[in-house]
Amino acid sequence: MTDLSFPPDWAPDTTFADGRIGLTVRDGIAVLAVQIPQKMNALDVHATRGMVEALEAAQDQARVLLFTGTGGKAFISGADIGGFDDDKQQGSSFLERQKILADYPLPTIAVIRGYCIGGGLMTALNCDFRLAGTDATFGIPAAKLGISYGFDGLSRLVQVAGPARTRYLLYTGDRVDAQTALTWGLIEQIHDTGVLWDEAMTLARHIAGNAPLSIRATKETVAQITRDPADRDMQAIVDLSMLCQQSSDFREGRDAFREKRKPAFTGE
Template structure:
């Protein structure tokens, strides 16, 4: 990731999780390049804290998740911690309980999220990327879930995301073989939304994020909420929530600003209310 001028910077987990804000865009960086950004429990806790702060900051309208260095977005869980924290079912359950709350912050994040992927995106890294709203990757990235090679069961949430993106047959192929695929194949099967030349990845990702940041926050929130409801079974959909956010949009200052800006042929100045 390139250095970006930031209006706010903060670190968590002894510097292994970094948070920046620039032009309404929050940036969370997995910063352990010596381990290809493998996630420890402490890093999960740091991610949860960083995302919570970005969620509560009204100046932040979209979040990019990325990895430090040019080798990996995230190579998965930190296997060096397995003997201590995940050596059997009971220990693994406790580890999952502690990390689940942090994963839930991302899974239920109310603002748009983009995974900016360079290099390896494996195992738990895939789960993080699939939890984002969009996935952009460099043309030299690699993807895979080696659960079958480690003797572990991949999580329900991770498999749910995988199946929803690539379908059950491709999910079976990836899970049964533990194979790695390149960016072109990941794009073909629906795992990725865009593949971008390595040297242009960050700039193009940031450009999309800034475009989102410049749009009406309530409208974006309505889109994210409604798409999430569409993906649920009919009996589980919260139609009242959809109606409520739709009404809020139509009664908002931003809707009036959007109409006025259109008539005056100028760029709107949305405030999220």
């Protein structure tokens, strides 16, 4: 297990898609791992289906989800093009399953080592935060493969990196290193590979210790803000705010503040 991007004691307890996807949930933290190192963790249609199954399994068990890849050489190196040859509809199915990650109710953290290319970069961008090792590289070789990305595929990239940098990545198909990715907003943090996992776990534990309903409300409100005004569900924001105010966690947070102790939130 020494080739994993995380310590052996976090090795997946459950697998999906014939072992392509692994899942471990402990102490409110889920780790979803792409386990196809022989293909640099390139995702085929079966792996993306397994990813969805793992996300669904973790949703009711965890407060935070870490998304990573095994092998130490790639987060996700893109889509396994050969895995889509038999069915032209599978490409759109791949994108639909990516949207499930983008709309996932739990906070998500991508932990990136090595190649984060094409569909891998899109997967990382669909997470809330991206932490990368110094060995990470990022790119979208669409122009070198004769393919294109649609509105949903590029909207998040434009949002975080801007139109000009999106054009650069797509026009040239070149890769950028982790430091450039940090400057461009593709990632939030960069760490030496030896401490990357510890830094990711520290962030995950910090988030998991806060009130789940409050975090859920924040995630949904931010999502609504980034949508076109005509598509926003303002009532959903109001409902989530009321849910927080009426929750036992609100009372626990208030009491803990008064009593100068650490709150114990239950998500209720």
